Amino acid sequence: MLNKKIETICNRQIDREGYSSNLYLAMASWAETKGFPGIAEWLYRQSDEERMHMLKFIKYVNERGGKAIIPAMKKPQPDYPGIEEMFKEVLKHEEFITSSINEIVELTLAEKDYSTYSFLQWFVNEQIEEESSVRAVLDKLHLVGKNNMYIFDRDIVSLRASESPGE
Numbered sequence: 001m002l003n004k005k006i007e008t009i010c011n012r013q014i015d016r017e018g019y020s021s022n023l024y025l026a027m028a029s030w031a032e033t034k035g036f037p038g039i040a041e042w043l044y045r046q047s048d049e050e051r052m053h054m055l056k057f058i059k060y061v062n063e064r065g066g067k068a069i070i071p072a073m074k075k076p077q078p079d080y081p082g083i084e085e086m087f088k089e090v091l092k093h094e095e096f097i098t099s100s101i102n103e104i105v106e107l108t109l110a111e112k113d114y115s116t117y118s119f120l121q122w123f124v125n126e127q128i129e130e131e132s133s134v135r136a137v138l139d140k141l142h143l144v145g146k147n148n149m150y151i152f153d154r155d156i157v158s159l160r161a162s163e164s165p166g167e
């Protein structure tokens with residue numbers, strides 16, 4: 001049975017993963033309307049992954065005798081100043097999610113909840129993958145420069161949005 005503190009912080013993460021999914025959906029839609037189908041596809045896939053992360057938490061909380069709370073949809077900003085600025089924001093958001101996961105890990109240790117600690121290891125590894133895949137996108141963006149966005153948009157499709165260990 002999950003203790004109340006762990007249940008509450010897992011519900012906070014359900015909200016954050018759900019928002020991540022929404023945020024990348026907004027970015028995907030924006031990129032699509034700007035004529036970048038490859039970037040849009042990368043972001044649509046990323047949005048799906050975030051929904052899957054949210055579901056993992058929902059199922060875990062319910063399985064352990066807690067009650068998962070389904071969050072309201074927060075509206076992400078609909079427009080972005082440019083592709084590079086948008087991906088910088090993706091990286092900043094993933095760094096925030098990593099610190100959020102780390103806070104749950106710390107709480108599980110303080111509360112001696114080793115089952116949740118073990119459940120979280122998948123997310124710890126996933127965050128390493130996600131941050132590194134966004135850094136790879138930003139590196140590639142720097143290489144191609146602003147004049148070759150067509151090539152970047154074509155190539156990003158082959159850069160996996162993120163490898164999900166165990167999926």
Ligand code: FEO
Pocket residue numbers: 017020049050053094097130
């Ligand atoms: Fe589910 Fe990108 O963190």
